[in-house]
Amino acid sequence: MNETQLALVALLAGIFIGGSVAAVIVASLRARDRALAAVSVDVPDGVSSVLHAIDDAAVVVDSSMRIVAASRPAVPFGLEEGEILANDELRQVVRNVRTVDTATTETLRIRKGALPAEPRLVVVRATRISTRLTLLVMRDITENERVEQMRRDFVANTSHELKTPVGAVSLLAEAIESAADDPPQVRVFATRLLAEAGRLSNLTARIMSLSRLQSGDVINAQRDVSVDEVVAGAIEAHALQAEAAGIKITRGGERGLYVRGDPQILSEAVANLISNAIVYSSRDSSVGVGVKAVENVVEVAITDRGIGIAEGDQARVFERFYRADPARARRTGGSGLGLAIVKHAIQLHGGEVALWSRPGRGSTFTIRLPQIAAPDHEAPKQRKKKKKNKKDKGGEATARPTNGDIK
Structure with a gap:
């Protein structure tokens, strides 16, 4: 082998050895980088940006339970960058995932x-993102x-409430069949059957009404609604009930106020409150309906001087099927849905319902709705009305519910 060949072999050997050494060095460097990344407490590139962009509460914690990165929604839970993860349950979740080394989910x-x-x-x-x-x-x-709990409760309560009138109708039908040869008895059973059928029909209608209100899409075409018309319609709808119960309904307060919404739904809400006030009032008493505007809010207050509602029941009277006085509700055919319907109807219009009550003194339910300006064609009438009221101070007194009284 001549010198040229020896030099070539040496060159090739040097290149091979140098390449091998370089490969070993590169591999060592990469292994070192991976090891450093594994023990580093620095958040990997992009993780902080992702955390700040998501809508869920999310944090990255190190081995000492220190929060090194956090999303904005995590702050209300007391999870902020630089703080120690204080919640014991979350700390246990972190320990668990470090033990099993796989992602875990807890509720x-x-x-x-x-x-x-x-x-x-x-x-x-x-999830572990490093050691x-x-x-x-x-x-x-x-x-x-x-x-989901509301849905389950609604189905369970509805099934329970429907069971009573359906069972009564079935029993009365059997009784009529067995008393076919006794016309007076048949008439008695038939009258009771009609009453139970009416109760069943009323309950079904109220359940459907409440379901539509809870769906939130029943107001298809809102318009300017006269509060005077809503109140007048509700009072008129229960005039016969009030007369039969010996109750006088008085209306007072401001006139010419307007809100935005569905007049039928609003009228039914006010009517439900008037009906309840009549049912829970003693004979020869009165029910007052007062209307006023306070800081661009229309308040419609329905006040009775009846039995009142115990403080422990006041927080629950707007629940579906809840009855503060079950015995009276059974006698009057109450479904326990009227106030729930009122609450959802008013909330659907951006308002609220408030309650004041004292046992033995009566109750005041106050509907509050956003006020709107009167339509253009009504403005001249209102100006004339105001001028007339100034001239004639002996007119109708304003009814203002205060602590259950109409003054």
Whole structure:
């Protein structure tokens, strides 16, 4: 082998050895980088940007339970960057995922804010993103769970409430059949059957009405609604009921006020409150309907001087099928849905319903709705009315409900 060949072989050997050494060095460097990344507490590139963009509460915690990155929705839960993860349940989730080394999911109740904030139901998913860093993502499912519970309660309550009149109709039908040869008895059973059928029809109609209101899409075409017309229609609808019960309905307060919404739904809401006031009032008493505007809010107050509502029942009277006085409700055919319908109808119009009551003194239900300006064609009439009222101070007194009284 001549010198040229020896030089070539040496060159090739040098290149091979140099390449091998370079490969070893590169591999070593990469292994070092991976090792450093594994033990690093620095958040990987892009993770912080993703956290700041998501709508769920999410944090990255290190091995000492320190929060090194957090999304904005995590702050109300007390999870902020630089702070220690204080919640014991979340700390346990982090320990669990570090032990099993696979993503885990838990459902927890975590308080959102300081006391007296209520605990929120959240689904927590924990994932390890390095040997020292763990990602926690929390999704608040409180409202979803609440809606689902309402649906289950509604189905259960409806089934229970329908069972009574359906069973009564069935028994009375059998009684009529067995008393076919006794016409007077048949008439008695038939009268009771008609009453139960009416109760069943009323209950079914109210259930359907409440379902439509809860769906939130019953107001197809809103318009300017005269509060005077709503109140007058509701009073007229229950004039016979009031007369039969020996109750006098008085209307007072401001005139010419307007709100935005569905006049039929609003009239039914006011009518339900008037009907309840009549039912729970003693004979020869009165029910007052007062209307006034306060800071661009129209208030319609229905006041009775009846038995009143105990303080423990006041928070629940707007629940479906809840009856503060079950015995009276059975006698009057009450379904326990009237106030629930009122609440949802008014909320659908952007308003609220308030209650004041004292046992033995009576109750005042106040509907509050956003006020709107009177239509153009009504403005001249209102100006004339105001001028007339100034000239004639002996007119009708304004009815203002205060602590259950109409003054």
